[in-house]
Amino acid sequence: MIGVAPPAYDPAAPESATTLPVGSPATVRGYVRELLRRHRRAFALLVAVNAVAVTASMVGPYLLGGLVEDLAAGAGEAGLPRVIALFTVALAVQTVFVRLVRLRGAVLGERMLADLREDFLVRSVALPPGVLERAGTGDLLSRISTDIDRLAEAMREAVPQLCIGVVWAGLLLTGMAVTAPPLALAVLVALPVLLAGCRWYYRRAPAAYRSEAAGYAAVAAVLAETVDAGRTIEAHRLGARRIALSDRRVREWTAWERYTLWLRSVLFPVINASHMTILGAALMIGGVCVLNGWMTVGALTTGALLAQMLTEPVGLILRWYDELQVAQVSLARLVGVREIEEGTGDDRVAPAGREVRADGVRFGYHANGDVLHGVSLDIRPGTRLALVGPSGAGKSTLGRLLAGIYAPRTGAVTLGGAELARMPAERVRAHVALVNQEHHVFVGSLRDNLLLARTGAGDAELWAALGAVDAADWARVLxxxxxxEVGSGGLTLTPAQAQQIALARLVLADPHTLVLDEATSLLDPRAARHLERSLARVLDGRTVVAIAHRLHTAHDADVIAVVEDGRITELGSHDELVAAGGPYAALWRSWHG
Known part of the structure; x- marks a missing residue:
């Protein structure tokens, strides 16, 4: 068939817009089988209830065929009251069980959808933070919102309806084969048309729907990044460029939308043609059989009615199977996180001490360039290390490697002799914690926000943690x-208060090694200095790596590492580096006046 062509391939087109993997067919099939095993009893009950409903619906054509047969034989209307009574009973049974089918199907769909949401959330939370950061906001948002929404319809309707349609069609075909075997040939007459149309459609639809979903993810990524970095875009006058990129992504996405719509506009007429072919072939074959005495009029009536009824489950199967093509893409995107092995770690790898060491570390966010170039660093337990240097020098990147967020491209970052990259993420977090400029207030109570760090903490411990970060005063007057209740729909916390909550969680988590990436950046200088003094009491005896642009943080540190162009160019105490007259001394003079 000739029609609308798919959008031309573009190296930056939507299909390559995501870094999180899309599940392979084997992964998707494995997850579907797992869901079926979890809900096998509910599926069996749905099939049984549906079988009763379909069987009851076949009573009407059978009774009508018998009535036509009696009238043709001259028996009169003596059996009409019995037919009406039996039909009424069958209709009542069908009504009750159809309601049960819809109820059981809806319950099954909601339970599977709940399982899917929970599985995706649990798996995503368990992923290494570096993987999620590289994925980008747009891809994550599109998976957890748009893909879930698309799957919701499939789980609630498509899966139960497909089950219903298959049972329904199977029973109707069995009824036709029993009551009027020649009419079963009508299905074979329509089958080539249906198979040809479906084969043409399903060879193109899956890839098109994948590109459509990836296109939407690309649009979401551009919009989210533009909104988040709005002030930076305005400052650098990048508005026109971002608008052009947004327009391009929208055009690519809508092109795939139009293509998938065209595919459906071809499939649906094919389905309608197959329906008319089945009914027309049944009447023609049945008429020939009746004229030649090979079949009674009653059998033709029953078979024709069953053939007409067959069009509905066939249409149901094809309609919802098409819906499943969209859902399958969304499901593949959601279960794709199961294919990420990075960061799962080896439970046998455990630190034998608290010394943090970087040995010849090289790391880059892209394959064509490193941010860190052969960095080596030894941090003894209890040391307060400050990383200073110009913006873009690699300080935050080095801090993330020391916190186990990223794995180095070459070299190794070890804790007590154990490579952080080989340790399970949960074990790394038990020893090392990162607090950066980003802070999150979750919807819920203030207590719930704090208990995320230590679920078993009592109120006294929570208040102590708030007091350690100078947050107890404002928290007590709530x-x-x-x-x-804080967060969306509750009390709106100021950025400074939200950052204090993040630091209080750090106190509760109680790791022995901390990486602080401008952890007090949202506080005014006087408040930040006061908070840092309070934190100093809490951090006493711990290993602290502080990444700072405010050099008073470096002044208080035991050791200062100056990072320039992805390398450590100076290492020593404040007094030693000032006396050396190198890059740190220049920074100190420019900052201190």
Whole structure:
């Protein structure tokens, strides 16, 4: 067939817009089998209830065929009251069981959807933070919102309806084969048309729907990044460029939308043609059989009615199978996180001490360039190390490697002799924690936000943690104290208060090694200095790596590492580096006046 061509391939087209993997067919089939095993009893009950409903629906054609047969034989209308009574009973049974089918199907769909959401959330949370950061905001948002929404319809409707349609069609075909075997040939007459149309459609649809979903993810990524970095875009006058990129992504996405719509506009007429072919062939074959005495009029009536009824489950199967093509793409995108092995770690790898060491570390966010170039660093337990240097020198990147967020491209970052990259993420977090400029206030009570760090903490411990970061004063005057609802729909915390909550979680988590990436950046200088003094008491005895642009943080550190162009160019105490008159001394003079 000739029609609308798919959009031309572009190296930056939507299909390559995501870094999280899309599940392979084997992964998707494995997950579907797992869902079926979890809900096998509910599926069996749905099939049984549906079988009763379909069987009851076949009573009407059977009774009508018998009535036509009696009338043709001259028996009169003596059996009409019995037919009406039996039909009424069958209709009542069908009504009750159809309701049960819809109810059981809806319940099954909601339970599977709940399982899918929970599985995706659990797996995503368990992924290494570096993997999620590289994925980008747009891809994550599109998977957890758009893909879930598309799957919701499939789980609630498509899967139960497909099950219903298959049982329905199977029973109707069995009924035709029993009551009027020649009419079963009508299905074979329509089958080539149906198979040809479906083969043409399903060879093109899956790839098109994948590109359509990836296109939407690309649009979401551009919009999210533009909104998040709005001030930076305005400052650098990049508005026109971002608008052009957004327009391009929208055009690519809508092109795939139009293509998938055209595919459906070809499939649906083919389905309608197959319906008319089945019914027309049944009447023609049945008429020939009746004229030649090979079949009774009653059998023709029953078979023709069953053939007409067959069009509905066939249409149901094809309609919802098409819906599953969209859902399958979304499901593949959601279960794709199961294929990420990075960061799962080896439970046998455990640190034998608290010394942090970087040995010849090289790392880059892209394959064509490194940010860090052969960095080596030894941090003894209890040391307060400050990383300073110009913006873009690689300080935050080095901090993330020391915190186990990223794995080096070459070299190794070890904790107590164990490579962080080989340790399970949960074990790394038990020893090393990162607090950066980003802070999150989760919807819920203030207590719930704090308990994320230590679920078994009591109120006294929560208040102590708030006090350690100078947050107890404002928290105690809240109307409901720790039970005050914060976040969206609750109390709106200031950026400084939100950052204090993040630091209080750090106190509760109680790791022995901390990486602080401008952890007090949202506070005014006087408040930040006061908070840092309070934190100093909490951090006493711990290994602390502080990444700072405010050099008073470096002044208080035991050791200062100056990072320039992805390399450590100076290492020593504040007094030693000032006396050396090198890059740190220049920074100190420019900052201190």
């Amino acid at each position: 109307d409901d104290g720790l039970d005050t």
